[in-house]
Amino acid sequence: MPAASPLVLALGDPAGIGPDVALAAFLRRRGTEGGAEAVPAFIVASDPAALAARARLLNLDIPLVETTPEGAVAHFANALPVLPAGPAFTGRAGRPDASSAACVVASLEAALGLVTTGRAAALVTNPLAKSVMYEAGFPFPGHTEWLADRAGAPGRPAPHPVMMIWSDQLAVVPATIHVPYADVPALLSVDLLVETGRIVARDMARRFGIARPRLAFCGLNPHAGEEGTLGGEDEAIVRPAVEALKREGILATGPLPADTMFHPEARARYDVAVGMYHDQVLIPAKTLAFHDGVNVTLGLPFIRTSPDHGTAFDIAGTGRANPSSLMAALRLARRLADAEAAARPAPAPAPALARA
Numbered sequence: 001m002p003a004a005s006p007l008v009l010a011l012g013d014p015a016g017i018g019p020d021v022a023l024a025a026f027l028r029r030r031g032t033e034g035g036a037e038a039v040p041a042f043i044v045a046s047d048p049a050a051l052a053a054r055a056r057l058l059n060l061d062i063p064l065v066e067t068t069p070e071g072a073v074a075h076f077a078n079a080l081p082v083l084p085a086g087p088a089f090t091g092r093a094g095r096p097d098a099s100s101a102a103c104v105v106a107s108l109e110a111a112l113g114l115v116t117t118g119r120a121a122a123l124v125t126n127p128l129a130k131s132v133m134y135e136a137g138f139p140f141p142g143h144t145e146w147l148a149d150r151a152g153a154p155g156r157p158a159p160h161p162v163m164m165i166w167s168d169q170l171a172v173v174p175a176t177i178h179v180p181y182a183d184v185p186a187l188l189s190v191d192l193l194v195e196t197g198r199i200v201a202r203d204m205a206r207r208f209g210i211a212r213p214r215l216a217f218c219g220l221n222p223h224a225g226e227e228g229t230l231g232g233e234d235e236a237i238v239r240p241a242v243e244a245l246k247r248e249g250i251l252a253t254g255p256l257p258a259d260t261m262f263h264p265e266a267r268a269r270y271d272v273a274v275g276m277y278h279d280q281v282l283i284p285a286k287t288l289a290f291h292d293g294v295n296v297t298l299g300l301p302f303i304r305t306s307p308d309h310g311t312a313f314d315i316a317g318t319g320r321a322n323p324s325s326l327m328a329a330l331r332l333a334r335r336l337a338d339a340e341a342a343a344r345p346a347p348a349p350a351p352a353l354a355r356a
């Protein structure tokens with residue numbers, strides 16, 4: 001892939017803050033006098049009229065250019081590149097509506113097509129509203145599971161996707177993702193935790209350059225089960241999974257009491273905290289770094305990042321949406337894509353022409 005391939009941004013729910021933060025990130029692409037980093041070149045897969053309408057609503061004078069990914073990098077200095085995708089958005093900013101789902105899916109399909117064919121260096125997705133998608137019949141819990149399903153090769157099982165919320169302060173992985181809390185104990189198994197740990201260890205080494213990442217596994221129960229007296233899952237599931245990972249040479253510890261794992265001294269002892277359920281680890285991650293946190297999907301054959309916030313319908317179209325998390329997602333996607341390109345073996349030299 002040429003170094004100049006842009007990132008592709010799927011717009012997310014066009015009634016949410018996806019358009020706001022995409023426009024704001026573009027405006028900040030050159031960085032600020034305060035020294036904030038510039039934003040790497042990206043192309044937005046979207047109904048162009050939806051973006052133009054949001055720019056008008058926000059009183060932003062931003063030129064948009066309909067182009068291909070091959071033309072995007074050259075345009076990015078002067079105009080926001082847009083890859084036209086999907087039906088016209090007929091809804092309104094801040095009004096969740098099932099009709100947005102078709103726009104979301106069309107944008108995602110177009111963006112995924114670019115990244116799987118190497119025309120974009122990495123995929124960045126703006127948030128969708130899960131309830132809106134479910135109402136429209138979307139059969140996946142979220143992007144993470146949709147992307148894994150679409151990444152499967154014909155006749156082969158889909159890859160196991162692992163959600164990681166990453167920031168400079170803390171990286172966390174929930175072993176179970178978008179499932180009701182009541183279902184969590186039955187979903188936990190040694191196999192699930194071992195598979196999750198292997199993917200995290202492999203992708204932290206391969207993509208993030210941490211050769212031997214330290215994984216800290218949270219217990220499920222208070223005090224990690226207090227020697228089995230406050231619930232049996234920690235000794236029956238988490239501990240054997242940690243021991244199995246250690247036998248494979250992975251630096252795993254746990255089960256650790258989750259309530260004492262996130263203070264600064266505890267965080268210094270690991271690279272990734274693996275939680276048993278979504279809120280156990282997303283609460284500390286978003287509390288520490290809501291505006292700089294990035295959602296990264298591990299386990300996929302391509303790079304996907306996303307801001308860590310949701311659609312924020314309450315502030316869509318008001319100018320109050322902070323683009324920092326999207327900017328962090330774009331910067332991380334670029335960093336991971338560049339690292340992958342640098343690690344790729346150089347093409348073999350062309351054979352010398354035989355002399356006549």
Ligand SMILES: NC(=O)C1=CN([C@@H]2O[C@H](COP(=O)(O)OP(=O)(O)OC[C@H]3O[C@@H](n4cnc5c(N)ncnc54)[C@H](O)[C@@H]3O)[C@@H](O)[C@H]2O)C=CC1
Nearest residue numbers: 127128129130131306308309310311312314315320321322
């Ligand atoms: N990657 C994705 O597609 C994600 C989607 N969601 C979806 O988003 C919808 C809304 O979820 P909520 O739990 O309300 O979380 P949310 O992140 O959308 O909003 C929570 C609060 O934070 C504020 N906020 C969020 N992002 C902000 C930003 N960039 N700048 C300033 N303030 C911001 C909102 O105004 C709101 O008060 C749900 O339907 C959920 O499914 C949530 C998280 C990730």
Ligand SMILES: NCC(=O)COP(=O)(O)O
Nearest residue numbers: 141142143144145295306
């Ligand atoms: N809470 C994180 C979240 O909802 C992101 O989900 P996904 O759409 O990236 O799978």
